[in-house]
Amino acid sequence: MDKSLPSARLFLNSLLRLSSTSITASSPPxxxxxxxxxxxxxxxxxxxLARLLYNNRGRDAKLLINSALLxxxxxxxxxxxxxxxxxESQFAIEYxxxxxxxxxxxxxxxxxxxxxxxxxxxxxxxLIEDPDAPLPLVPNHGMYYAIPATKTSIGPDDLKxxxxxxxxxxxxxxxxFRLGKNLRGSLYSGPRPPVGHGPHRYFFQxxxxxxxxxxxxxxxxxxxxxxVEHIKDKVIGYGVWIGVFERK
Numbered sequence: 001m002d003k004s005l006p007s008a009r010l011f012l013n014s015l016l017r018l019s020s021t022s023i024t025a026s027s028p029p030x031x032x033x034x035x036x037x038x039x040x041x042x043x044x045x046x047x048x049l050a051r052l053l054y055n056n057r058g059r060d061a062k063l064l065i066n067s068a069l070l071x072x073x074x075x076x077x078x079x080x081x082x083x084x085x086x087x088e089s090q091f092a093i094e095y096x097x098x099x100x101x102x103x104x105x106x107x108x109x110x111x112x113x114x115x116x117x118x119x120x121x122x123x124x125x126x127l128i129e130d131p132d133a134p135l136p137l138v139p140n141h142g143m144y145y146a147i148p149a150t151k152t153s154i155g156p157d158d159l160k161x162x163x164x165x166x167x168x169x170x171x172x173x174x175x176x177f178r179l180g181k182n183l184r185g186s187l188y189s190g191p192r193p194p195v196g197h198g199p200h201r202y203f204f205q206x207x208x209x210x211x212x213x214x215x216x217x218x219x220x221x222x223x224x225x226x227x228v229e230h231i232k233d234k235v236i237g238y239g240v241w242i243g244v245f246e247r248k
Contacts (some may be wrong), residue, residue: 004166057132077112077239091245101190109155132200142188143180169220191245199246
C-alpha cells in the first residue's frame with residue numbers, strides 16, 4: 001500500500017468540498033452514494049481506491065488449476081481463442097462489462113504429448129476466474145458443467161438459455177451444457193476491473209473428467225464448492241487460456 005496517499009475519508013471530503021456540497025464523508029451511505037453519482041465523482045473514488053489497493057492482486061494460488069484437486073494432474077489440453085488471440089492477449093472493450101460483456105470464442109484439443117485419448121474424456125467443466133481482483137476471494141465470472149466430451153469449442157451463441165430444457169430450476173444452455181453459479185448470478189460476467197487498478201488476468205480453466213457429473217445431489221445451479229467436491233478423483237486433464245483487460 002502506498003503510504004503517501006491520504007486516507008480515503010480525507011480524500012472523499014476533499015472531493016465533496018470541491019463540489020461545494022454540504023454533504024461529507026460522514027453522511028449516510030445512501031445519501032453519499034447518490035450525491036457522488038450525481039456529481040460524477042464515483043469514478044474518481046473508484047480510481048483512488050484502486051490505486052490504494054494496487055498491490056492487492058495475484059491470488060493465483062486460489063485458482064482452481066492451482067488447487068489440491070489438480071495437484072498431480074497434467075496440463076494436457078491446448079486452449080486457444082481464435083477471435084482474441086494467444087493466451088495472455090488483451091481483450092478489446094467489447095469483451096468487458098464496459099462494452100458488451102462478449103464471451104470470447106474458445107477452442108481446444110489434446111496436447112500432442114497427452115497420455116490420454118479423446119475416448120477417455122466423458123465430460124468437461126469450464127471455470128473463469130480473476131485472481132487480480134482486490135478482494136479476499138477470487139471472483140468467479142462464469143462456470144459451466146456437463147459439457148459434452150464431443151464438444152471442442154464454446155462461443156457466445158452457446159451461452160444462451162435453452163428454453164426447451166428448463167425444469168426444476170436447472171439452467172441448460174444452447175451449447176448443450178449446464179450453467180453453474182457465478183459471482184453475479186448471470187450467464188457470464190465479462191471483465192470489469194476497477195479503473196486504475198492495472199491489468200487483470202482472466203483464467204479460462206477447462207477441466208477434463210473421466211466420469212460424467214451426477215447432478216442428483218447438486219443445486220439446480222451448482223456452486224463451485226459443490227462441483228469441486230463432486231469431481232474429486234474424476235479429473236484426468238486440464239488446459240487454460242488467459243485473457244487480459246485493463247481499464248485506464
